Amino acid sequence: MAGLDALDLARLQFAFTVSAHIIFPAFTIGLASWLAVLNGAWLWRRDEAHLRLFEQWKTIFAVIFGMGVVSGLTMSYQFGTNWSVFSDRTGPVIGPLMGYEVLSAFFLEAGFLGIMLFGRKRVGEGLHFVATCVVAVGTLFSAFWILSVNSWMQTPQGHAIAENGQFVPEDWWAIIFNPSFPYRLVHMVLAAYLTTAFVVGAAGAWHLMRTPDSRGARIMFSMAMWMALLVAPLQIVAGDTHGLNTLEHQPAKIAAMEGHFESYPEGRAPLILFGLPDMEAAEVHARIAVPLLGSLILTHHTDVPLEGLDAFPRADWPNVEIVFWSFRLMVAIGFAMAAIGLWSAWARWRGRLYTDRWLHRAAFVMGPSGFLAVLAGWVTTEVGRQPWTVYGLLRTEESVSAVDASAVGMSLIAFVVVYAALFGAGTFYALRLMSHRPRDRVEIDEAGPHRAAGPAAIADELGAGETGRNG
Template sequence: MFEGFDPVLLARIQFAFTISFHIVFPAFTIGLASYLAVLNGLWMWTGRQVYLAVFQYWLKIFAVSFAMGVVSGIVMSYQFGTNWSVFSDRTGPILGPMMAYEVLSAFFLEAGFLGVMLFGLNRVGPRLHFFATLMVAVGTLGSAFWILSVNSWMQTPAGYAIAANGQFIPQDWWAIVFNPSFPYRLVHMVLAAYLTTAFVVGAVGAWHLLKDRGNQGARLMFSMALWMAAVVAPIQIFAGDQHGLNTLEHQPMKVAAMEGHFSTNTEGAMPLTLFGLPDMEAGEMRYAVEVPALGSLILGHSLDAQIAGLDRFPREDWPNVWIVFFSFRLMVGIGLAMLGIGAWSLWHRWRGDLVEATWLQRASVLMGPMGFVAVLAGWITTEVGRQPYTVYGLMRTAESASPIAASAVGTSLLAFIAVYFLVFGAGTYYILRSMRKPPEMDEEGPRPEDPIRTAGFAQGPHMEAGDNPSRSPAPAE
């Protein structure tokens, strides 16, 4: 059935398929764990039941997402031994310990406190339950730290030596873990996770506000999510710019593909290509729509900066410019849309009609899944732009694959597709069904034993998100 197919290409497709399913769950749970910790803390601080209601609303969604992330991650590890055994053998002395550190220091922390977070509120008390929730949030960030360090080392390897048998041997663990691109990649990914979660939460809140303006939980979700968008989206754009400059320094060929620059600007400034059709055979961008000099200004922070084009690199080392060029523009376009939503929400806050902003809420519903699309587009840009290497500049993808027949890889790929759409389709359907239900106030739910704030600042459950307690005083709860 798969005769004539390239087994390396099939292995790459299989890994791309599984990681595309996997990455959306950590991107969501990283942000959602932190959001749950904030909600739990605010409930402890104010005693307002609306925070607990929203916390419990998202808790079960977090549990399902976390489980699907764990399962999909295990499958990816399986592929390292089957399809990429040569890569695993050569990089094992470095990547193996780092993956073990992730399990020991981060995953165990998440898993150890997850049960208390999910089921322990009425058993261990509010304070210990808040601590457990906080530890789960810290654990998700710890997992991001180690996984992104592993990936960043593959992009910008450092602190290693190559043994006689071809294995990468660690020499400086500090340089390995904190390799040149890691800090930028970590910040960029964590902020992306927070924005992804914010727009999902905002979309759910907007959906229910369009049906019931008075729903306190929906008002709180929408308001908190758009605060996150307004604050984090500009920071993310700045972080992305810094990450791009770091990539230009260490992976200039990737940046040339991202920008669609086939030729180096030896004379004059480099334009910014907004759109075009890359022609890799001819080595040029057809039908280019350009902004003069802006490419030099963005990448070199100078109007006459010279930026290396793909003509400076061997043609056999070029990544697929089509994929990298368009995936990068998709990510940037969504980021600018997020910035616009955040600015739009600030305008409505200034007007005092955020809850009545129908068109903003409709736009927020449409933007709900866009964070996932941006994360996938960014990941495609990063990984396809690294080709034809698994360890950038040192180990080619063709040298990394297992000596396995195309039929074996193709058969397992079909099995993955069938099982993934069945299992993860069911999980996603459950999550969407949960999101369709409006958040409800539980008047009889547990309350913090002693709200940290004083009675003058505590607010009753009848108050709506954003109400000023000095205008509507309520007794302490």
């Protein structure tokens, strides 16, 4: 890591840890809601296939939820070590918001998670369903508060700046519901649902290719494809409205995303599909562009003026090379998801949803696409905000702690090693659970609530023992 100063290493460390963390909540938000749907379907229709899927996927949820909690703990560590100036300046605003997330979201998730995992035969099916719904609501509350924090950093309002430089709350309503928050919240929740849908769809496709008559595999694949068909187009619309909001409040970010180094005072901006951005030369080399389409997408008109990066000081430019390509990756995956949804609708209409092997192969390949889209979206959001931690008010270089580069570098190496071992093992185990075919039956607990406790009993309750037998 020679040649990198403490600021560069601190940014790399935060980028690595937040990227490793965000993929877990992106999965658990959607998975918790899907588990609630499965549980409700079991109570309504008494179709044991839904209960079998619930019992299998709740184990996966527990594994992913645990990794999400562990990976989230390191974020507060970094705020105190690498970003102490940022923490001090923004603490009066961000501190209470993070506290609300713990009190209203994490307490709900942690408090009812045990009932969801172990309580079906102990508290009754009705209360167990309520607990599952509460866990799902808790994940959404968590997204609410975290997105509120991040959105305030993107579009800050509702505060004053004290003499010591701290951001002091004046209007909590304005802070929480800042201008970009509703758009970011909808965009992220839909992304989480799509992420889960394509993981579940990939698992269903995998099992359909091996056992085409599997009832559980058919339910997984059918439900996932319905979600892709309905939600992917909604996500495209949500992304468009989010882009309009970003153009209003962060025009430099939009200019970097679109590769617009020059302004278009009369509108008529092209849509640059591909090219090689060059920040030093302030142009996009070898670009492939569609005339007028950039203005139509960004403003829904052709004659509205558009600011390029030349309208801003060069010191305020985000890294165009990164933002330009991360944005295109996110959009490409979004349209691919919509295409899979349409393909599945065509196959369903023709009665080939469970026999179209090419559709199953495509859905299997698209399994990790949601994670890639989420990561690309967050890279676009966070790198596009640079060089600010609080947009327009607090620069990143002013937010870092007075720490040695060697100390940050060593902690970054430690994070990489520990994360690779811990989360690599956890991810491998979750994938193993997904690869096991859905169970043919649900074990009936003859001992009832008085069954002896212990590691073997807990493993069986989580489904590990039964899953292993069916592998």
